[in-house]
Amino acid sequence: xxxxxxxxxxxxxxxxxxxxxxxxxxxxxxxxxxxxxxxxxxxxxxxxxxxxxxxxxxxxxxxxxxxxxxxxxxxxxxxxxxxxxxxxxxxxxxxxxxxxxxxxxxxxxxxxxxxxxxxxxxxxxxxxxxxxxxxxxxxxxxxxxxxxxxxxxxxxxxxxxxxxxxxxxxxxxxxxxxxxxxxxxxxxxxxxxxxxxxxxxxxxxxxxxxxxxxxxxxxxxxxxxxxxxxxxxxxxxxxxxxxxxxxxxxxxxxxxxxxxxxxxxxxxxxxxxxxxxxxxxxxxxxxxxxxxxxxxxxxxxxxxxxxxxxxxxxxxxxxxxxxxxxxxxxxxxxxxxxxxxxxxxxxxxxxxxxxxxxxxxxxxxxxxxxxxxxxxxxxxxxxxxxxxxxxxx
Amino acid sequence: xxxxxxxxxxxxxxxxxxxxxxxxxxxxxxxxxxxxxxxxxxxxxxxxxxxxxxxxxxxxxxxxxxxxxxxxxxxxxxxxxxxxxxxxxxxxxxxxxxxxxxxxxxxxxxxxxxxxxxxxxxxxxxxxxxxxxxxxxxxxxxxxxxxxxxxxxxxxxxxxxxxxxxxxxxxxxxxxxxxxxxxxxxxxxxxxxxxxxxxxxxxxxxxxxxxxxxxxxxxxxxxxxxxxxxxxxxxxxxxxxxxxxxxxxxxxxxxxxxxxxxxxxxxxxxxxxxxxxxxxxxxxxxxxxxxxxxxxxxxxxxxxxxxxxxxxxxxxxxxxxxxxxxxxxxxxxxxxxxxxxxxxxxxxxxxxxxxxxxxxxxxxxxxxxxxxxxxxxxxxxxxxxxxxxxxxx
Numbered sequence: 001x002x003x004x005x006x007x008x009x010x011x012x013x014x015x016x017x018x019x020x021x022x023x024x025x026x027x028x029x030x031x032x033x034x035x036x037x038x039x040x041x042x043x044x045x046x047x048x049x050x051x052x053x054x055x056x057x058x059x060x061x062x063x064x065x066x067x068x069x070x071x072x073x074x075x076x077x078x079x080x081x082x083x084x085x086x087x088x089x090x091x092x093x094x095x096x097x098x099x100x101x102x103x104x105x106x107x108x109x110x111x112x113x114x115x116x117x118x119x120x121x122x123x124x125x126x127x128x129x130x131x132x133x134x135x136x137x138x139x140x141x142x143x144x145x146x147x148x149x150x151x152x153x154x155x156x157x158x159x160x161x162x163x164x165x166x167x168x169x170x171x172x173x174x175x176x177x178x179x180x181x182x183x184x185x186x187x188x189x190x191x192x193x194x195x196x197x198x199x200x201x202x203x204x205x206x207x208x209x210x211x212x213x214x215x216x217x218x219x220x221x222x223x224x225x226x227x228x229x230x231x232x233x234x235x236x237x238x239x240x241x242x243x244x245x246x247x248x249x250x251x252x253x254x255x256x257x258x259x260x261x262x263x264x265x266x267x268x269x270x271x272x273x274x275x276x277x278x279x280x281x282x283x284x285x286x287x288x289x290x291x292x293x294x295x296x297x298x299x300x301x302x303x304x305x306x307x308x309x310x311x312x313x314x315x316x317x318x319x320x321x322x323x324x325x326x327x328x329x330x331x332x333x334x335x336x337x338x339x340x341x342x343x344x345x346x347x348x349x350x351x352x353x354x355x356x357x358x359x360x361x362x363x364x365x366x367x368x369x370x371x372x373x374x375x376x377x378x379x380x381x382x383x384x385x386x387x388x389x390x391x392x393x
Numbered sequence: 394x395x396x397x398x399x400x401x402x403x404x405x406x407x408x409x410x411x412x413x414x415x416x417x418x419x420x421x422x423x424x425x426x427x428x429x430x431x432x433x434x435x436x437x438x439x440x441x442x443x444x445x446x447x448x449x450x451x452x453x454x455x456x457x458x459x460x461x462x463x464x465x466x467x468x469x470x471x472x473x474x475x476x477x478x479x480x481x482x483x484x485x486x487x488x489x490x491x492x493x494x495x496x497x498x499x500x501x502x503x504x505x506x507x508x509x510x511x512x513x514x515x516x517x518x519x520x521x522x523x524x525x526x527x528x529x530x531x532x533x534x535x536x537x538x539x540x541x542x543x544x545x546x547x548x549x550x551x552x553x554x555x556x557x558x559x560x561x562x563x564x565x566x567x568x569x570x571x572x573x574x575x576x577x578x579x580x581x582x583x584x585x586x587x588x589x590x591x592x593x594x595x596x597x598x599x600x601x602x603x604x605x606x607x608x609x610x611x612x613x614x615x616x617x618x619x620x621x622x623x624x625x626x627x628x629x630x631x632x633x634x635x636x637x638x639x640x641x642x643x644x645x646x647x648x649x650x651x652x653x654x655x656x657x658x659x660x661x662x663x664x665x666x667x668x669x670x671x672x673x674x675x676x677x678x679x680x681x682x683x684x685x686x687x688x689x690x691x692x693x694x695x696x697x698x699x700x701x702x703x704x705x706x707x708x709x710x711x712x713x714x715x716x717x718x719x720x721x722x723x724x725x726x727x728x729x730x731x732x733x734x735x736x737x738x739x740x741x742x743x744x745x746x747x748x749x750x751x752x753x754x755x756x757x758x759x760x761x762x763x764x765x766x767x768x769x770x771x772x773x774x775x776x777x778x779x780x781x782x783x784x785x786x
Contacts, residue, residue: 133521140554162530
């Protein structure tokens with residue numbers, strides 16, 4: 001199959017596959033059907049703490065967007081990042097932004113997509129224009145205090161004022177980048193949760209995405225589609241967060257550190273739901289293996305060159321028809337589905353082999369990132385300024 | 394005495410006389426003493442409802458500033474006005490701003506100061522610059538939600554988000570107009586009030602001025618002096634407000650309307666504290682008379698030309714040594730002090746003569762404003778667009 005001959009349906013299903021939640025995709029379909037231009041997608045990332053392994057999940061998904069011929073931007077929310085950081089001056093946010101560009105670019109390269117396929121756009125490149133600030137004030141006039149306090153995690157946990165502006169900024173990012181869809185983690189969607197201890201009490205959080213869907217049309221702007229990816233949980237469950245060092249694998253962690261962290265994970269027999277390692281398999285290793293297999297079949301999509309520098313036989317990869325491979329006592333074991341892995345996991349007495357398989361895979365994925373870092377003095381300098389010793393959040 | 398020979402002490406006392414509250418005037422004194430430049434003052438007015446007689450109070454005080462050689466700007470808070478209006482598009486705020494300029498300019502002329510002595514500066518003329526936007530975000534990052542909710546009347550009465558930005562805008566007005574002091578009504582100051590019904594319960598409102606004093610230094614900017622004037626109460630006590638039609642005299646009210654409104658005021662024997670007419674005498678007629686007398690003595694201050702077109706013998710004006718004059722049953726009565734008027738008022742059985750004296754004075758003061766309006770089609774056009782029939786707030 002020639003890449004350029006993907007049908008509208010194939011393109012749409014590439015765009016949405018594997019995502020746990022989407023809204024407004026009719027519009028994307030209409031653009032694909034009409035055919036006069038590419039759909040435009042954005043991903044807003046906020047340069048705060050150091051990017052960790054969890055960032056590989058959305059980056060992997062972006063390969064699907066590029067294969068489907070989406071025109072995609074990575075938006076660096078630098079003003080957003082300044083408003084939620086509470087401590088650091090904007091000059092330090094600037095360095096964090098540089099650090100993010102180096103890390104994310106190297107991860108793209110590491111998964112076989114040239115970093116140059118994914119242009120970075122700084123929020124600050126359009127947020128200091130008269131039109132943007134006028135829209136910021138217009139959107140402020142249209143929003144209620146409550147609406148903003150209930151939107152987004154950053155607002156919820158802070159008593160400061162700055163975070164209240166972030167849903168406004170992200171809604172405007174959608175407009176100012178001319179996007180058709182905004183891609184983000186499930187944490188950008190709202191939820192309505194009944195608390196277990198009191199059946200009538202509920203927590204209602206409005207998502208950044210719902211806020212944008214509600215407010216942009218009031219501004220006379222288009223409501224965007226929203227595509228959400230699963231979030232990689234922390235190694236021992238909970239959130240994988242830059243501010244919880246034990247929960248995360250840093251994209252620049254050494255092989256030894258990666259191995260130590262993974263080996264230290266508490267794996268309880270029978271407990272699959274909160275296990276961070278199964279999530280790495282499901283959200284990173286299986287999708288990476290699928291991309292590899294699809295490349296081997298020539299299915300590299302709409303107009304993308306993929307696969308440069310990616311190992312032909314990574315440790316997690318087996319033959320066609322399998323999703324994951326690992327070695328147990330010198331024997332190679334192939335799995336056909338993720339569920340098969342999960343079911344086997346729940347009966348394991350020892351998790352050594354499983355931990356080994358995951359850690360060697362992660363070490364291999366991140367090796368070129370670390371290597372790129374070691375060859376790049378600008379990146380190393382940005383790191384020193386972005387995260388002076390001991391400063392992490 | 395030549396105008397230019399005012400001493401530093403005379404200039405400072407001109408600047409602060411008659412004001413019920415000031416803070417930070419040491420800095421003004423230092424500038425006057427140093428002598429290399431004029432102090433710079435600003436007054437921020439927000440184009441919302443139609444300007445009423447209460448606006449004459451600060452405008453009269455500005456004559457003192459000009460006489461003292463202050464470099465003074467009237468700042469039109471147009472973005473501020475947009476953020477608190479909840480209903481009207483920015484194009485309508487624009488027309489309200491034009492209307493304000495016409496009214497306030499005509500009132501300056503009517504009190505004998507050429508409108509050209511008081512330059513108007515639009516907030517929007519600097520608020521759409523990158524530096525201002527960056528400062529707005531910096532100040533947002535430094536402020537807490539609570540701090541802003543407690544600051545200013547507009548925030549207190551609204552559930553909308555826009556008003557939370559107004560203390561930030563006004564603080565930046567102080568910086569961006571290069572002011573040494575910000576002049577405003579007592580409503581811009583905070584208060585700490587013990588509620589009468591519960592001795593331990595207090596209401597604490599932070600003022601716009603306290604907010605600016607606290608936050609600008611955190612931005613690396615100078616803390617400004619704050620000068621506050623008394624506010625003219627409504628005709629029957631309470632607040633004189635554009636949104637309470639019975640409380641106010643519009644600057645363009647006809648002589649008949651002015652007379653009817655003043656005649657309808659409830660004057661209760663013995664009740665001086667809540668009476669709006671005594672306040673007109675104290676805050677407008679007596680100061681106007683003083684300016685007139687000072688002009689007759691050649692005391693027109695530092696570098697100001699005053700008195701063009703102002704009647705030599707207005708109805709409220711008597712000879713030197715008196716502060717107010719009125720006619721009772723064909724007899725002219727002069728008063729030496731305001732207290733004398735207030736004491737006499739509390740014993741009056743009929744308030745007819747007093748009401749007459751006040752209404753004829755107000756009619757005469759506003760006559761040139763109305764005349765200027767009738768000769769100015771641009772002003773009339775702005776009025777139609779700014780306040781379409783029935784739209785008032």
